[in-house]
Amino acid sequence: MMNWYIENGPDSDVVVSSRVRLARNFKGYPFPFRMSKEQQEEILEKTKNAIFKGNEFMQKDFSFTDISSLNTIERYALVEKHIISKEIVNNKNHSGLILSSDEKISIMVNEEDHLRIQCLESGMKMDSAWETCNRIDLLLEEDIDFAFNESLGYLTCCPTNLGTAIRVSAMLHLPALTMTGYIRTILDACGKLGIAVRGLYGENTEATGNMFQLSNQVTLGKNEEDIIKSIKNITYQIIEQERILREELYKQNKHKFEDRIFRSYGVLQNARIINTDECLKKLSDVRLGVDMGIITEIKITSINEIMLMIQPGGLQKVANKEITPEERDVIRAELIRQKLIKQIS
């Protein structure tokens, strides 16, 4: 089984990844932010039991990590992999993570809600991500009574998640829409349709490297299938527009287009110091070059790998110690060179 980022999913020229997550809370327990230590332990135990007890496949393929025992570096590495949210890094609760070996399926325990079930897939694969989440949800429901109300649906810590408690999202790479400025129109349209657009690392993050994350805002009054359908519809429209603009930009000035792509590629292959922001911008150019068949010697999945690898947390994990931002910029440059050279030869 392959991690999502080294798989090549459908429509991967524009859609980097699809994600579905469900929020669930136990009936008869307060929400995590006001639980007692004992209640936190009970939730952890009950969840582990529901997943692992007598289920040989789950026992083999899933592992449990005690988040409270991880240091800040290790937690940030999980944020960068989109497995936990960055708000949870400083969480004082006793929290845990149940993760599949391919890192696609995760269940966070005692985060903002008692449970967050998430499935991450490569490319445009919202349906399959939803099916996976649904299967895990059903498995858990065999043992656990979730807090549910006829009119409000699943009860969640934050009222914006009430109802289906589902969040469907797509990470899109939109360099041509950004270059031409048409991204503004897209963002306005999304707002009107109740779709939130964020940067690479969720709320309050910028769209570094031309990465935009679309997700539903409404969770109440619509069923899961309808929510997924509406996100899929708008995503397909954006894919179409992005593709047309890429071709147009290329046709308008082939040399200028290639110059930008190859210069970024040249810098990534040669730099000795590079910060995250510059790196993500240059990777965006290279990704575009690979998608358009201009750069043929590297694979799109390598760019996914590099994107995960170059984040501060991931780098510190590689270095196996806390390192200064200056050291990070040097190690980052070195890792990128190794990765790109390995790809070519």
Added chain:
Amino acid sequence: MMNWYIENGPDSDVVVSSRVRLARNFKGYPFPFRMSKEQQEEILEKTKNAIFKGNEFMQKDFSFTDISSLNTIERYALVEKHIISKEIVNNKNHSGLILSSDEKISIMVNEEDHLRIQCLESGMKMDSAWETCNRIDLLLEEDIDFAFNESLGYLTCCPTNLGTAIRVSAMLHLPALTMTGYIRTILDACGKLGIAVRGLYGENTEATGNMFQLSNQVTLGKNEEDIIKSIKNITYQIIEQERILREELYKQNKHKFEDRIFRSYGVLQNARIINTDECLKKLSDVRLGVDMGIITEIKITSINEIMLMIQPGGLQKVANKEITPEERDVIRAELIRQKLIKQIS
């Protein structure tokens, strides 16, 4: 025999080339700017005779080019090779060029003076350049009476050349002195010592790519050997300071130093559009990298070749037609890539 720019001369880490030129005028003829057509022809004929008549070696190794028959592109290509001066491109006189096969030795006829004898060598080789010029001068004097005055020495069109009528110059690559700003001190000192400092293409040109051309201003009241000695002295001092600063900069921040060099290298290997100015700046970084053993896969002489190749005139000669500046930037980028890739493989 190799052209100067593909030879690796002494002290070539700092000294790109050495040059000596002598100005000579015929006795009994007005200076070129007020000669009749007939007088121009006589000067041309007498010079050709003096060089070629009964001298088998000269006949074999030297060729005559009628400058008046060259188009603007071809003339600019000679300017870029430092064989003729840019002031002469629009010269209406009937002028000619006698050039050795290695392009080191040239005699320009009916330029600013009747004759300009020049020798260009790779690296720090002023003595040998002077010896060569002197030999050619003696050969010409066997047949020609030069305008000479006991108190003024050789008579020249421009009074600043009176006396020895010698110009000794060195083309220096001074990136570390420039980066640190110490170049100012050098320029001031040169001014006080009567040494002119110019850019890559002579008077009124900027020091693009950290290239500085040192040459004597005084030609009167000193003999040739003393003039050469004083230029050599200051050049050796500059070489020493440039080398110390390079090492210091490298030691201060190895990563930053290498980052600059390799980024420039990466851009030159990958750009699809590049103008002369950016190209010369990046070549300066790469030259520094090669000199310091940081880049090992290419030779310094390839950088010399690229420097000549990328000039507008040289590019037009390659393209074999007049081309727009936009086309030039594309062809330039392509030639550099070919040259650098050929070097590596």
